[in-house]
Amino acid sequence: MTTTFPNPRADRLRELLAGDDLLLSPCCYDALSARMIEQAGFEMSFMSGFAASASRIGMPDLGLMSYGEVLDHTRNIAEATRLPFVADGDTGYGNAMNVIRTVKGLGRAGAAAVMIEDQVAPKRCGHTPGKAVVSRDLAYDRIRAAVDARQEQDVLILARTDARHDHGLGEAMERAAMFHELGADIIFVEAPQSEAEMRRICDELPGPQMANMLEGGATPILPHAELRDIGFRIAAYPLTLLSAVMATAVETLAALREDRVETGRLMEFGELRDRIGFNDYYTRADRYES
Template identity: 75%
Template structure:
């Protein structure tokens, strides 16, 4: 199907949203490593990527040290988004979960995350409290409730320029056909980006691309239900965004566990660590010192 970029009537108020639209118009596939805090977002930008995605799973682990089971509140998510937006100029997607209530809550969630700096907000059709899309026990709300959430998110876009990423988790409990039908309706309701979570084979991924209109996102979770494909394969299928929700968090956790074990055994090697000079530079010490030179008086 033809993938199109929707243009909001008030485009230009949110520069990140405008940048994300432009990015999606120009590239067949945009690779989005997911950040979990301000520092990870800063490093993603330094690595030369064009966008990022605030993973709810990773943010919950980083901020409160707890699983992604709807435990982070709306206020905590807004604060987290604000911190990320102040650390990077990249356009990014914020995970708005189920919207934290009814349709009116969805409107508040979308507007609040847009004002905090998000270029796009993801709203999903899971039962609250939600679960990670690749863990057991998740369920989705009835179609009417799901459609109300997306309609409310689109209505919020009229006041705050932001892209709406509509996600369905219906594949797990109701099959791929139900998931695709929901996704098609999400597009008809006005969602900018469509995300069918957890397809279980390459054939299912291909079917999603063939039958779902709009801009499409693939979720590349190592160890999850969905096959991990190359960027070229995803682009060839028709995906527009490839998100990597846990790659960075998993890498950091692995390195931390190994380093802590080495520290306990008193065997930490300098070669395993980033140099203190590079740490300072990447965090922004040198840029701060340079900027402060103009204020010596």
């Protein structure tokens, strides 16, 4: 008899999706950024493949991170935060059996949901040139396998299609509708190019829809109220936090070379220690003699 491993984070994400408000999901790129998203009061996060690749290996999101690296990254994030979060499972790292292993592994590592997409491997960031998708049959097999993995590991499936880029919105929506029919919990049509396309996605497709708010990307950046009105259930911000941190780092490093760092712009050392967890560590350690 097959045993399904429970997943409290998946249960929590289902509770959030059962509500009627827009879920704001700043994307984390490592354990510290995940911790800060929780400290800021958000209810969920998303481990952005773009940002995680940049943070972990210092390289672009072009399928260069291995399954093992993504699994380890997911585990580190899960240990740093109690928030439910989505892990980016890319194309599943192989055939349908690899997809099953990927979904089970990331769910057991602590992800509330795993995203599986229909790009060819190696995949590319959804807002960069050169991406292409696999055939419908192969795309459907990936989602069918991801759903089958839930028989052994409780986890939500976020099904993504990048077909809008080369094949138009109609093809992307047909794929997305089938993803839902196959059992995907959340649908993500990547890179719609206008507000009208975004409205069509939410009006015509079943199930919860996710919007990807990538500054400088192909999709319009809309206020939260408009995203709610359109009907999206999740708004992911894949690079907002990483971009802010990198911009500040570039500026600070340039200032440091010129011996003009303004300490007033830096986080105070006491707050930095507290946010990282030093104070909590000392409080808990006081219970023990050594």
